[in-house]
Amino acid sequence: MGLVTSNSYFVFSMGTFIGAATTYFITRLKHKPKEEIWINGMDDKYEFKVPTDEYRLIIGVRNDLKMQKGKVAAQCGHAAVAAYVKCLKQNPKVVKNWMRFGGTKIALRIDSEEEMMALDKCAKEFGVLSSVIRDAGQTQVAPGTRTVIAIGPAPKSVLEKITGHLKLY
Structure with a gap:
């Protein structure tokens, strides 16, 4: 009886060890760290390489709507996220x-909806992604109002051709 019991403990221990080792190696291979855009795109100290043609995202805000600061901030946030997602896919x-x-x-600063749509058309002509943001209309503007446009991300030299005439918001 003692020989059988000690043998089953050995088999059980070996099975547990082999199972744990296999699980460890499978998870290491399966979850191999992928290249992260955020981490590998910037170093830990947020010191960036000297750009030869820096990539940027332009957010055009309609000035004629007279939105409050918080509303503008929220709309710009929507535009940045929309541009990021669209560009990440494409x-x-x-x-x-x-x-x-x-x-x-x-x-x-953009002075009108017409100017916004002209910028959208111009961006498409240059092959630059753009995202026009429409508001849900629950606070300050009517539902469906085009509030901001995100143009890019794209190289600075290309964006200058599209938005170089505009002033800072």
Whole structure:
């Protein structure tokens, strides 16, 4: 009886060890760290390489709507997220370059909806992604109002051709 009992403990111990080792190695291989856009795009000290043609995101804010600061901030947030998601799906390399340069976002003043739509058309002509944000209309503006546009991310030299005439918000 003693021989059988000691043998089953040995078998049980070996099975447990092999199972644990197998699980460890499978999870290590399965969850191998992938290249993270945010982490690899910037170093820990947030010191960025000197850009030869920095990537940026332009956010055009309609000035004619006279939105309050908080509303403008929320709309710009919507625009930045929409631009990021759209670009991540369509051109992840551009997102990586944008993050490498710090994810720069610049808010510019737009005087009307017509000017916003002209910028959207111009961005498309240059092959730059753009996202027009419509408000839900629960606070300050009517439902469906186009409040901001995100243009990019794209190289600074290209964005200058599209939005170089606009002033800071």
